[in-house]
Amino acid sequence: MxxxxxxxxxxxxxxxxxxxxxxxxxxxxxxxxxxxxxxxxxxxxxxxxxxxxxRDLPPEAWVPGGRVRGRYLAQPFEARIVSARPVRPGWFRLALELDEAVDVVRFDSFSNHRKHVQCVVGPSGTSREKTSDGTPHVVLEM
Structure with missing residues (x-):
């Protein structure tokens, strides 16, 4: 089978x-x-x-041209994958082009919008890097 x-x-x-x-x-x-x-x-x-x-196969959607959605710095996004490269077993460096720019600053008096993001995510779809409150920088829906 x-x-x-x-x-x-x-x-x-x-x-x-x-x-x-x-x-x-x-x-x-x-x-x-x-x-x-x-x-x-x-x-x-x-x-x-x-x-x-x-071990070196990304999830089906994690290929160039694939679509993902999730949260970047706690803000929802949808994106197209520009590139996906294995870093180590189960972990991948993704370059994402967000459909809508995301403001990566939490201050009311300042903004910084990003439309292109690079991240390394593991098997659960989260990055190791976390914000000061312990939230992963990137959380992809699986």
């Missing part, structure tokens, strides 16, 4: 759901075993083989 390969985040979420389903049916499994079962569903011999195949 061939299926579109999931991202690492999607595969792990699928493993958690599978583990819960099996538990509801009275079969206790560990997280590692559920990861192995998910890998086998996609035709791989084990989790390591599946992980190696998908």
């Amino acid at each position: 061939t299926r579109k390969l999931p991202t690492i985040t999607e595969a792990k979420a699928e493993a958690r759901r599978l583990r819960q389903q099996l538990s509801d049916q009275g079969t206790q499994t560990g997280h590692a075993q559920s990861l192995e079962l998910v890998a086998q569903r996609y035709g791989f011999r084990d989790w390591n083989a599946l992980h190696a195949s998908i």
Whole structure:
């Protein structure tokens, strides 16, 4: 059976759901075993083989020309992806062209609008960089 390969985040979420389903049916499994079962569903011999195949693949929308939406410095946006490059497994440097410029300053007496943004986001669609209140600079809807 061939299926579109999931991202690492999607595969792990699928493993958690599978583990819960099996538990509801009275079969206790560990997280590692559920990861192995998910890998086998996609035709791989084990989790390591599946992980190696998908670790450098961005989510389907994270390709040049793709569309994303989310929040940049807590402000909503929609954007076209100009470029997407892997930085390390599961992390990607994205160059975004926002549909509408976003004011990146929170002061009433000053504004600074940006229409082009570069960011590095991880498997959950958030940046490591955070504002002073702990909010990630970029949060993409997944």
